[in-house]
Amino acid sequence: MSGFDVKKVREDFPILHQEVRGRPLVYLDSAATAQKPQAVIDALVRFYQHDNANVHRGVHVLSERATEAYEGARETVRRFINARDAKEIVFVRGTTEAINLVAQTYGRKHIGAGDEVLITQMEHHANIVPWRMLCEQTGAVLKVIPVDDRGELVLDAVDALLTERTRILAVTQVSNALGTVVPVKELTRRAHAKGIPVLVDGAQAVTHFPVDVQDLGCDFYAFSGHKMFGPTGIGVLYGRKELLEAMPPYQGGGDMILSVTMEKVTYNRVPYRFEAGTPNLEGAVGLAAAIRYLEALGMENVAAHDRELLAYATQALEAVPGLRMVGTAREKSAVLSFMLAEVHPHDVGTILDREGICIRTGHHCAQPVMQHFKVPATSRASLALYNTREDVDALVRGLHKVLEVFQ
Amino acid sequence: MSASDDLKDLYQEVVLEHSKRPRNYRVVEGATAEAAGHNPLCGDQLVVTLKVEGGVIKDVAFQGQGCAISKASASLMTGAVKDRTRAEAEVIFERVHKLVTEGPESVDVDALGKLAVLSGVSEFPARVKCASLAWHTLRAALEGRGEAVSTE
Numbered sequence: 001m002s003g004f005d006v007k008k009v010r011e012d013f014p015i016l017h018q019e020v021r022g023r024p025l026v027y028l029d030s031a032a033t034a035q036k037p038q039a040v041i042d043a044l045v046r047f048y049q050h051d052n053a054n055v056h057r058g059v060h061v062l063s064e065r066a067t068e069a070y071e072g073a074r075e076t077v078r079r080f081i082n083a084r085d086a087k088e089i090v091f092v093r094g095t096t097e098a099i100n101l102v103a104q105t106y107g108r109k110h111i112g113a114g115d116e117v118l119i120t121q122m123e124h125h126a127n128i129v130p131w132r133m134l135c136e137q138t139g140a141v142l143k144v145i146p147v148d149d150r151g152e153l154v155l156d157a158v159d160a161l162l163t164e165r166t167r168i169l170a171v172t173q174v175s176n177a178l179g180t181v182v183p184v185k186e187l188t189r190r191a192h193a194k195g196i197p198v199l200v201d202g203a204q205a206v207t208h209f210p211v212d213v214q215d216l217g218c219d220f221y222a223f224s225g226h227k228m229f230g231p232t233g234i235g236v237l238y239g240r241k242e243l244l245e246a247m248p249p250y251q252g253g254g255d256m257i258l259s260v261t262m263e264k265v266t267y268n269r270v271p272y273r274f275e276a277g278t279p280n281l282e283g284a285v286g287l288a289a290a291i292r293y294l295e296a297l298g299m300e301n302v303a304a305h306d307r308e309l310l311a312y313a314t315q316a317l318e319a320v321p322g323l324r325m326v327g328t329a330r331e332k333s334a335v336l337s338f339m340l341a342e343v344h345p346h347d348v349g350t351i352l353d354r355e356g357i358c359i360r361t362g363h364h365c366a367q368p369v370m371q372h373f374k375v376p377a378t379s380r381a382s383l384a385l386y387n388t389r390e391d392v393d394a395l396v397r398g399l400h401k402v403l404e405v406f407q
Numbered sequence: 408m409s410a411s412d413d414l415k416d417l418y419q420e421v422v423l424e425h426s427k428r429p430r431n432y433r434v435v436e437g438a439t440a441e442a443a444g445h446n447p448l449c450g451d452q453l454v455v456t457l458k459v460e461g462g463v464i465k466d467v468a469f470q471g472q473g474c475a476i477s478k479a480s481a482s483l484m485t486g487a488v489k490d491r492t493r494a495e496a497e498v499i500f501e502r503v504h505k506l507v508t509e510g511p512e513s514v515d516v517d518a519l520g521k522l523a524v525l526s527g528v529s530e531f532p533a534r535v536k537c538a539s540l541a542w543h544t545l546r547a548a549l550e551g552r553g554e555a556v557s558t559e
């Protein structure tokens with residue numbers, strides 16, 4: 001593979017080089033949160049050692065540097081997802097806050113009693129609960145695109161669900177519980193044909209393949225820094241400028257205003273209108289470092305690595321006796337959700353943990369899709385750019401060990 | 408102790424056997440009390456039904472879904488508290504709780520009888536909730552709190 005050497009990539013991630021429980025660490029839980037390359041760790045340290053100051057308000061040199069770093073990060077994010085304008089990039093805490101922001105600003109303004117919000121059965125709770133709350137506040141109705149037994153959206157059902165009352169379609173690009181890649185470009189086309197705006201939850205997408213928001217055509221795109229090898233507590237809401245500019249503010253406070261008297265507040269322009277208070281400066285700086293790291297590797301190369309490893313892992317896991325994959329979409333990203341014979345996922349997780357293997361077990365904050373598959377929980381191994389075939393082989397050995405214990 | 412010794416302690420033969428073939432896996436007929444328990448973290452859910460007469464637990468059963476540890480613990484519990492008074496059941500609860508949180512050194516293991524097989528749990532802090540779910544649910548039923556208890 002051109003220029004992508006996973007052995008070299010692993011060298012960039014100090015946390016991977018340790019033993020846990022007397023075994024080499026095998027980290028297969030990057031869909032929950034990804035590990036950080038040294039470049040990101042260094043960027044955080046450098047910011048605090050050299051540039052830290054509050055942004056947008058000081059006249060002194062440090063404030064200038066911090067502002068430059070923070071606004072530079074915004075430009076880096078713009079480039080990464082190919083937004084038209086850096087003003088379309090709002091820094092938030094993460095995907096969850098990005099979606100809440102849209103629901104409580106755009107949603108409160110444009111969605112009323114009897115209107116419909118359309119989501120899918122495979123959303124993360126972060127793309128369900130904010131809409132549920134909005135519906136409770138406004139009397140709007142939550143509608144759901146169903147999934148089939150492979151874990152793909154039932155696309156035939158979509159057009160009928162996009163009605164004249166639909167005010168927004170909010171959909172994940174990659175399901176964190178199943179790995180399904182959703183054709184969001186096609187869905188956006190269909191929604192736009194009826195004048196309906198689209199929010200895409202990109203939390204599990206941006207780490208695995210190139211994303212171009214102009215090509216997707218969506219109106220909002222949300223993702224988290226920590227899942228893409230950056231720090232926690234920083235994330236991004238992309239919004240088309242026309243929409244952002246027409247949206248009321250989210251939280252009130254400093255930075256989001258132009259002028260304040262006791263009688264009247266004039267709100268700042270976008271994106272600052274949505275960034276009340278001192279933002280997560282080092283988070284933005286760290287996220288920019290993560291993006292530069294990914295750009296240096298090349299997202300196409302990352303995508304090829306993840307695809308190849310997913311194919312290998314799928315085949316290896318399906319050969320384990322009694323293993324049943326949950327989520328077998330034709331187009332999948334680096335998530336393997338499964339049940340092992342009659343063994344409860346929690347027991348699988350405990351036994352693997354004693355082998356030094358980290359996976360996630362549970363409902364993955366996606367209970368509605370678990371209900372569709374009639375399981376309370378699954379075991380989930382998720383892959384990232386630093387995972388190898390050896391990691392997958394260790395997982396398979398671990399699963400055989402589970403079967404041994406439970407014979 | 409090596410990792411695999413820990414595992415053998417957790418998944419002792421008796422534990423596995425109870426999880427595969429739980430005792431008193433049913434609903435008590437003519438139950439006088441019941442409660443539902445829920446472990447939101449792993450989705451474990453169970454219902455305990457009871458028949459208490461003259462302060463004595465005449466019958467106790469459970470149903471639900473969960474991991475091996477929570478099922479085995481529930482199954483063992485039904486055996487341990489049957490024909491006991493409420494006060495006795497409470498004492499057993501306290502002992503089991505100490506056993507799974509603090510380990511076998513902290514309790515009189517002999518007094519625990521069969522329940523001693525749960526001693527491995529204390530090495531697995533993430534699994535304490537699994538082992539205690541049935542017991543919290545039993546306590547809720549005994550106290551007449553029918554609403555769902557949650558280990559969170």
Ligand SMILES: Cc1ncc(COP(=O)(O)O)c(C=O)c1O
Binds near residue numbers: 124204226
């Ligand atoms: C698909 C998806 N959406 C949203 C989220 C929420 O992200 P965060 O917790 O970073 O806000 C996650 C994280 O698990 C996710 O996988």
